[in-house]
Amino acid sequence: MVLFFQLLIDGLASGAIYASLALALVLIFRATRIVNFGQGEMATLSAYCAWQLCEWGVPIALSLLIVGAASFLLGVLVFRAVIKPVSKASTETVVVVTLGLFVFFQALCLWLWGADQRAFPAMFPGGGWDILGVRVTASTLGILLVLLCLAATMGAIFRFTRLGLAMRASAYSSEKSLLVGIRVERMLMLGWGFAATTGFIAAALVGPRLFLSPTMMMPILLYALASATLGGWDSPLGALVGGLIVGVAESLGATFLPFIGADLRVVIPIAVTLVILLVRPVGLFGSSTVVKV
Amino acid sequence: MNGTRMFQSAPAVLVASVALCLPVLAPDFMLFEFSIAVSYGIAILGLNLLLGFSGQICLAQGALFGIGAYTTAIFNVNFGMDPIVTLPFAAIVTSLIGVLIGLPALRLQGLQLAIVTFGVASAFPQLLLKMDSITGGVTGLAIDQPMAPRWFPGSQELWLYGLSLICAAASVFMLSRLLRGDTGRLLRALRDNPLVAESLGVNLTKGRLAAFAASSALAGLGGGLFCILNGFISPQSFLPMKSIDILIGGIVGGITSMAGAFIGAVFIVFVPGWTTAINPALGGLIYGLCLIAMMMVARQGIAGLPIGRGLQALKHLFNKKGLSRVSGAVPGQLGGE
Amino acid sequence: MQLLTSSRTSLALRAFALAVFVAGPLHAQEPSPGITDDAVKIGISGPLTGPVAALGAIADGVRTRIDPINAAGGIKMADGKTRKIELVVEDDGLDPQRTLTNVRKLAEREEVFAVLATAGTPNNQAIGRYITQRSVPNLFMYSGVHELSGPEWEIGFVPSFTTEAATFAKYLLDNKPQAKIALLYLNTETGQTFQAALESAISGSGASIVAAQPVTSADPTVETQLSTLKASGADTLVVITGPKQGAEAVRFATESGWKPTTLVSNIAASIASLKPAGLENAKGVITSQFLKQVNASAPGDDAGVKRYLADHAAAQSKFSTDDALGQSGYAIGDALAKVLESMKAPSREAMMEAARNLDHTQLDLLLPGITLTTKAGEDVYPIESLQLFQFDGAAYQPLGDVISFEGKTPKH
Structure with missing residues (x-):
């Protein structure tokens, strides 16, 4: 029984990791209708920059602020240099461009810092509490709290502010938005910038747990995509909930389902996603778009 | 009109002529690399069918490729079948599994389908490892390589290259037959406007499943060929990145072009080696930039580059006759129609 | 007509083969490719x-x-x-x-x-x-x-990993003969070879493997496997995984309060790999080495x-x-x-x-x-000997002498 609850907590902890990347992916999708496969690697690059600043003696809070701003600029830069030129092209072209970003940023981190894993400075105090034999760490709770605030903020901005409305409109249909007077390009730029910063926050949250390395975010990508799909690509809160569901399902399933076991645990997020999609095709919190024929 | 047709099929003609001249120009080990490229090309052809012609994103093509390879290997190792004879079986088995994947796809929209199929691709190597009694697990499977018959004048590599070309030609032939008829129209309707098609009475379910079946059959054929060429397969060759590579190959080559499939295959087999050769330390960086640059220059893939139109423009230079042309790709155009 | 042609062709082929055969030994005396006088x-x-x-x-x-x-x-x-x-x-x-x-x-x-x-x-x-x-x-x-x-x-x-498994087994049999072992292994040939070798090395003794959890290289974290291993009640942890999972295991072993005797394969135990887990957590970790310790500063x-x-x-x-x-x-x-x-x-x-x-x-x-x-x-x-080392918080210190299994690696 204790094992069950321990695995539940472990699942929430892993789920928080998946949810963090999922949040960044959902943000960029909501703002630009593009799934950026390179999001994780861009986040890793920012995390490395923060780590490097700390190594050079800059206090951690300041490093996070500096790199947070820098990652916003990185997002804008990537948008203007790479995405804007192909924005009129088909989805497939953009997919390959984002894959190119994936390869590029991972190789960049590898080249600059080598393949060894590093310790990322922790933002939350270590240690935790032992509740009836189940161990809960302070960092897990901290990460969940930060993600909750982030998701709520994102959701609120998109739903309740004019800026959010403008961003959503630009993503949905750039021509019609231009007609209405929205500065589409600026909205897209903002979207990429915010997404990059969110990605950095995600990487900073999970870095201490995952150990900073050029391939840190790679195994997470599939789980993050599944989480976002599960929760609905329209909803930041959905990404968070989706991540937690995936984490818990995977943690419990890997241990208590012997025919899956820990080596086939990657099947679980897919199976869970599939089941939920078959029941509710837009994801748990997604909103279905009504298309006029 | 005849002239326009000729120029539109420029990529296909180019690819075919290069393929035939290769044995003369290239040394044996390069023929081997090209044969591998052809096997990937057949799998990419399947992806083009699914993505380019029917508008469904399937990121499990690498796993289906692997299933074809393992089918060939298992039939050869366990039942002693000649590897070449196993190829149709590889195609059929993979096709059946592809339909299984296609079934849930009926309910899923584009992005979701992509992610679920990517999940299948991620689970595939682990499944191979788990089912090690059949698949040989981590040790992999080694097959008897079909030797060139005694009457064949060339080398073993040439024989295998010829075999690859025959498989490729068969695939292209079957695919064009498929696309020319009703099924082809069905698939194009599926991609361009499924709602209208359905309201006109088109059976989309049948179309979707047919697309999956055909696409997987091609992936399986490519995989079986891959197994024959290498003589040894292991789960390490079928990681999720392989599905991504096939996707990249398809899009870079031109997702609506049959010639593009093989151009893209050559891209993914040779370009990573070239970028590393330029600078070993920066190899990955250069490859990433290459992908991005490629897409910025050739929006519709390499086959979509206006080679045909360029040649045609050249012809106009001499004829000095201006023709009014509709610019851009005509919906439903494929290289050679 | 056809028969004649084919027999003539096969005759020609046979003659050619003979020629190659005769020329064969001559070829052996020719220098191998890739080597010149300079x-x-x-x-x-x-x-x-x-x-x-x-x-x-x-x-x-x-x-x-x-x-x-x-x-x-x-x-x-x-x-x-x-x-x-x-x-x-x-x-x-x-x-x-x-x-x-x-x-x-x-x-x-x-x-x-x-x-x-x-x-x-x-x-x-x-x-x-x-x-x-x-x-x-x-x-x-x-x-x-x-x-x-x-x-x-x-x-x-x-x-071979069989040598490393045998080395670990020897340590346990000498120092902890009733060890209850929890094994975290990579689900590739590496881990499987090691697992089989460990099992056979401790068979018949008081030590036993009470829990074994596989790890794939695509796992984001291995917390699940580690919690399951801890719940098995084992008092010894043997790790044969890559550096990332190894570091996670080492950190978990200490931070969760479990604190088993921890042996980590040399593919995951370098100081650079363990540093992110916290060198304090890595204290006491035992590994095997065949290369000398290199400390550039000393x-x-x-x-x-x-x-x-x-x-x-x-x-x-x-x-x-x-x-x-x-x-x-x-x-x-x-x-x-x-x-x-x-x-x-x-x-x-x-x-x-x-x-x-x-x-x-x-x-x-x-x-x-x-x-x-x-x-x-x-x-x-070539190499069938290893030496055990133990981490003292700053560096690895040798633990006993070189253990030789010369000639004892089983054929695969």
């Missing part, structure tokens, strides 16, 4: 790019050892000639298919004399048939699982280590001095040099003969007491 060409195929590019340090390590030899004029071989060693390195991203393509390219276009330090078990398996057909030596493979599919032309280097007075550090600085190697993979590469380069020196003739057959009859060859970076020993037909594993 140079010998060696090819390496390894992952230089992609997620596993860390293994590319091996190729760099080989170059670190070879560069000073070339700078001094070359290596003096048994036939009296001094030759420079030319290294050709190709990238394969650890994909076995690309390894095969690269080895073909190296053998046919570059015409290398031999292939060296091929990393990865499936990669070596993929090229096994080819190198046997073409008689290309595949020296000093970097794989702890020796699937010697082409034994006449292949030889490994790093100790090199000590070991001549081999000093030469390694000097070569590293001169070659401007891209890996850090305490990178175990780079060190292994350096040792492999060293072994290559020794084989080249002791070859009786400048031919591939002579190279394999020398490699398969190493008589306690010493290398700079091998721990004292560990040497390369092989004997054709009996012993195909």
Whole structure:
């Protein structure tokens, strides 16, 4: 029984990791209708920059602020240099461009810092509490709290502010938005910038747990995509909930389902996603778009 | 009109002529690399069918490729079948599994389908490892390589290259037959406007499943060929990145072009080696930039580059006759129609 | 008509075959490709790019050892000639298919004399048939699982994982005979070989494996497996995974309050890999080594280590001095040099003969007491000894003497 609850907590902890990347992916999708496969690697690059600043003696809070701003600029830069030129092209072209970003940023981190894993400075105090034999760490709770605030903020901005409305409109249909007077390009730029910063926050949250390395975010990508799909690509809160569901399902399933076991645990997020999609095709919190024929 | 047709099929003609001249120009080990490229090309052809012609994103093509390879290997190792004879079986088995994947796809929209199929691709190597009694697990499977018959004048590599070309030609032939008829129209309707098609009475379910079946059959054929060429397969060759590579190959080559499939295959087999050769330390960086640059220059893939139109423009230079042309790709155009 | 033609053709073919046969022995006396009077060409195929590019340090390590030899004029071989060693390195991203393509390219276009330090078990398996057909030596493979599919032309280097498992078992049987072992293993051949060897080494004793959890290289975290292992009530943790999962295991073992006796395989136990887990958490971790400890800031007075550090600085190697993979590469380069020196003739057959009859060859970076020993037909594993080390919070300290399992590695 204790094992069950321990695995539940472990699942929430892993789920928080998946949810963090999922949040960044959902943000960029909501703002630009593009799934950026390179999001994780861009986040890793920012995390490395923060780590490097700390190594050079800059206090951690300041490093996070500096790199947070820098990652916003990185997002804008990537948008203007790479995405804007192909924005009129088909989805497939953009997919390959984002894959190119994936390869590029991972190789960049590898080249600059080598393949060894590093310790990322922790933002939350270590240690935790032992509740009836189940161990809960302070960092897990901290990460969940930060993600909750982030998701709520994102959701609120998109739903309740004019800026959010403008961003959503630009993503949905750039021509019609231009007609209405929205500065589409600026909205897209903002979207990429915010997404990059969110990605950095995600990487900073999970870095201490995952150990900073050029391939840190790679195994997470599939789980993050599944989480976002599960929760609905329209909803930041959905990404968070989706991540937690995936984490818990995977943690419990890997241990208590012997025919899956820990080596086939990657099947679980897919199976869970599939089941939920078959029941509710837009994801748990997604909103279905009504298309006029 | 005849002239326009000729120029539109420029990529296909180019690819075919290069393929035939290769044995003369290239040394044996390069023929081997090209044969591998052809096997990937057949799998990419399947992806083009699914993505380019029917508008469904399937990121499990690498796993289906692997299933074809393992089918060939298992039939050869366990039942002693000649590897070449196993190829149709590889195609059929993979096709059946592809339909299984296609079934849930009926309910899923584009992005979701992509992610679920990517999940299948991620689970595939682990499944191979788990089912090690059949698949040989981590040790992999080694097959008897079909030797060139005694009457064949060339080398073993040439024989295998010829075999690859025959498989490729068969695939292209079957695919064009498929696309020319009703099924082809069905698939194009599926991609361009499924709602209208359905309201006109088109059976989309049948179309979707047919697309999956055909696409997987091609992936399986490519995989079986891959197994024959290498003589040894292991789960390490079928990681999720392989599905991504096939996707990249398809899009870079031109997702609506049959010639593009093989151009893209050559891209993914040779370009990573070239970028590393330029600078070993920066190899990955250069490859990433290459992908991005490629897409910025050739929006519709390499086959979509206006080679045909360029040649045609050249012809106009001499004829000095201006023709009014509709610019851009005509919906439903494929290289050679 | 047709019969005549086919019989004439087959006659011609038979005559041709005979001619080749007769010419065959003559060919054997011709020099092997890749070796001239001034140079010998060696090819390496390894992952230089992609997620596993860390293994590319091996190729760099080989170059670190070879560069000073070339700078001094070359290596003096048994036939009296001094030759420079030319290294050709190709990238394969650890994909076995690309390894095969690269080895073909190296053998046919570059015409290398031999292939060296091929990393990865499936990669070596993929090229096994080819190198046997073409008689290309595949020296000093970097794989702890020796699937010697082409034994006449292949030889490994790093100790088999069975040796490491036996070493760990010996420690446990000596110090904790009733150990309840929890095993965290990689679900590839590495982990499976180790698991089987550990089980057979402790069979019949009081120690037993009470829980075993697999890990895949695609797992984001292994918290689930570790919690399950902890719940099994084991008091010993044995880890045979990659560096990332190894570090996680070490951190978990301490932070969760479990604190078992922890033994970690040398592929995951370098100080650089454990540092992110917290060096305090890593205190007490036991591992096995066959390479010397290299501490660049306090090199000590070991001549081999000093030469390694000097070569590293001169070659401007891209890996850090305490990178175990780079060190292994350096040792492999060293072994290559020794084989080249002791070859009786400048031919591939002579190279394999020398490699398969190493008589306690010493290398700079091998721990004292560990040497390369092989004997054709009996012993195909160069290194079959290991020494246990224990981490004291800052460095690894030796734990007991070198344990030798010479001649005892089971055939696969």
